Amino acid sequence: MAITVNEGIWLLALAVGVCAGWTDWKSRRIPNWLTLPGLALGITAHGMASGWAGVLQSVKGAGLALVILLPVVLLRGLGAGDWKLMGALGALLGLPMMLVVLWGAVMIAGVMGVVQITRRRRWGATLRNLRELLVSFCSLRWGVHPQINLDNPELHSVPFGTATALSMLICFGLGRF
Helix, strand or coil, X not given: CCCCHHHHHHHHHXXXXXXXXXXXXXXXXXXXXXXXXXXXXXXXXXXXXXXXXXXXXXXXXXXXXXXXXXXXXXXXXXXXXXHHXXXXXXXXXXXXXXXXXXXXXXXXXXXXXXXXXXXCCCHHHHHHHHHHHHHHHHCCCCCCCCCCCCCCCCCCCCCHHHHHHHHHHHHHHHHHC
């Protein structure tokens, strides 16, 4: 059974996504040596498969992923490695599928967060932090919050790269079967 070009690109995306998910789970880091070549591979593969239309679709996927997540990264709610990973996956998957994978990753990260909050019995602190963030937002204090951000070692975070890898596996499985 021969693999189609789209299946080959999906397999490349899965390789990048699963590797990033694993490293994020283990070290809470997603390395540049994985994300930057993933971006280049995506643009190149789509260009070879579909010419300039493929390059444009790949660039749109990467660009929209980066634009959507940039405010979250600037507010220190998401790491730069996660941001670059979604850019690379946007280049590999193209615009429509990147949106599906991103939506799935956000949902999975939310479930992971609820499980983590429940396991650690941190509902009170989490609700206070959420209230503080909403008050800051509504009063137009839109900078990085001094205590509620990724740099605070006392707060717990969810490995978004792992949630992204799970989302990709689910999307691939649903598309395949």
